[in-house]
Amino acid sequence: MPLRRPSWRRHLHRVAHGSLRRVRRGAVTVQMAVLAVAAAGGIAVADAAEVPARAAAAPSPVTTPPMGWASWNTFAAQINYNVIKAQVDAMVSSGMKDAGYEYVNIDEGWWQGTRDAAGNITVDTREWPGGMKAIADYIHSKGLKAGIYTDAGRDGCGYYYPTGRPAAPGSGSEGHYDQDFLAFSQWGFDFVKVDWCGGQAEGLDSRTTYQAISDAITRATAQTGRPMVLSICNWGVASPWNWAPSMSTMWRTSGDIIYWGQAASMDRVLANFDSAQHPEAQSPGRYNDPDMLIAGMPNFTAAQNRTHMGLWAVSGAPLLAGNNLATMSAETRAILTNREVIAVDQDALSRQGVKVAEDATGRQVYSKVLSGTNRRAVLLLNRTNSAASITARWSSLGLSGTGTVRNLWTGTDAGTFTDSYTTTVPAREAVLLLVTASSSVPEPTTTSLRGVGSGRCLDAGSQTNGTQSQIWDCNGQTNQRWTPTASGELRVYGNKCLDVYNAGTADNSRVVIWDCNGQNNQKWRLNSDGSITAVGANKCLDVPNNATANGTKLVIWSCNGGANQRWTRV
Structure with a gap:
């Protein structure tokens, strides 16, 4: 649910997206998503030992991104049985159920934090006749699934930021995890969103707290036989993409x-889309969540709705509508139920699309590998303030030969093209395409790169643009997993590239991490002797002064064949 103090939330955003604090020991539990880019030539040395296996993740109740509706964006805390019932009925009558939307999620405001003497949650039966089980039963009677909400702390968001109701002390589940999640399961809920207002206020540790919640859900499911989707809502604090896939x-x-109380904003849509770019964390049943949809909200145009929906679809993000389903226009309904766009989001591979090209600033190409043969969902995004031509090149998509192009919003075939396709994209909008090619190139192989001289691995340092790369003990974590692409990039985290800072060409120019942009200072040649040449500078990736210590920062230097310029794949 949204917090009502943007200044505090801006502070949280800085916490969430500042430098990444990585655990140096132990495996981070993530499942690597294979990137939607083509392979390049590898380093011509024998592979070393395999990276240690990650710990097994808790089972997920789903294999594709959850689809449904959530109450917060339209109703805030002003919800009751009749409000939810009307949205359930509209989900069915509008055709959204038939299009794949199935969860009806009751967000903050259903409960004022009251409990009986035994600690069991109690609700106002004037608002919820028959208790929460009755509304879950009604949702199920329509062939849908029911979702509910709580907070990880003692007091929930309804206490710290009441919206439409009095402050609700005790409206979190801390101290009652087993009791509350068992109750949710017994009432018939299939989905639970767990917010972080209380957790933040109390200074709880995100990872250990949500692990305890996940364990409580597992125990509840063992008793009732009803699985529950766990939706972690801690706003990106403590980089949940590094640990949440193992528990949610x-x-x-x-x-x-x-x-x-604020109007829908394309700036915020784009910011949330950008913050969710963690393809290495995503796999079937595990999804980065850029938040609920605002398509169909007041003041958002049809073009903005399509762009927003396309961004979420190419990301393979959960699709949880937040508009009023009972009053939405036919145009909004058509956008939310576009079967071809939904198919991109719900593709069985569950891969997250990644940026593969940006020929000019703000004119971006995103590609998502789809199931089937040589198929890609391609989003052409124009972030600029004027219409622009954007080109999708087959080589950037991992495709070759001829390709048929279909516009998924117009439902029309653009034709068959060789090597690339170019179209004009309106300002601040996106075009969503399906490209099916006659052939493809092998997908990239992700690897770690160990310095011959140091015995330590090429390490990204963090996900923050401008962070200087370094050597560190080889550990197999995502910050050391590099993917060579057909265009010569060395990608890490799925959307970051090894970069010679400011396109430097002089000896000792810094080698950093930066958003992939297709420029020559992000092109590298992997040589048969194990050296790695920066194409733009024609100099080699170098560990200065033959250093071997953890944290030694990397540069480029005139190629000399030294052990501090040679790397092996591990």
């Missing part, structure tokens, strides 16, 4: 997409 189905990666 979905995890928020940023602040809220809309604050209660």
